[in-house]
Amino acid sequence: MKAYPRTRRIGEQIRRELAELIRDELRDPRLALISMTSVEVSRDLAYARIYVTLIGDTTERVERVAELNRAAPLLRRELGRRMRIRTIPKLDFRYDEVVEHGARLSALIDAAVAADVSKHRDDDPEPDADTAEKPV
Numbered sequence: 001m002k003a004y005p006r007t008r009r010i011g012e013q014i015r016r017e018l019a020e021l022i023r024d025e026l027r028d029p030r031l032a033l034i035s036m037t038s039v040e041v042s043r044d045l046a047y048a049r050i051y052v053t054l055i056g057d058t059t060e061r062v063e064r065v066a067e068l069n070r071a072a073p074l075l076r077r078e079l080g081r082r083m084r085i086r087t088i089p090k091l092d093f094r095y096d097e098v099v100e101h102g103a104r105l106s107a108l109i110d111a112a113v114a115a116d117v118s119k120h121r122d123d124d125p126e127p128d129a130d131t132a133e134k135p136v
């Protein structure tokens with residue numbers, strides 16, 4: 001979905017309102033650690049994809065996203081009461097793998113840099129005590 005200025009603004013408002021609704025209305029402690037990374041709203045405001053991240057293993061993530069999708073009609077109804085727009089989009093929660101993928105790439109880069117540093121350290125001969133510069 002391509003973001004247009006109005007849909008982007010509505011998406012940000014939906015993100016803010018959903019954060020409050022999940023905290024206040026659902027009151028599920030397992031959903032307290034959920035972070036919404038982005039909201040993509042279709043141009044006709046019929047659908048909104050909400051990307052979330054959370055801490056936990058894969059089965060926990062799948063369960064939490066399923067819980068959010070089960071609560072989506074309630075959240076949509078509450079959004080309708082809070083927001084001043086004619087059409088409230090149908091909510092679709094999805095796990096955002098971008099953060100996890102970025103962390104994995106960062107770890108790979110760190111490992112490659114560490115391997116490169118140790119390789120160059122092994123390749124460079126250490127200076128002899130006779131040829132080493134002496135501090136003045």
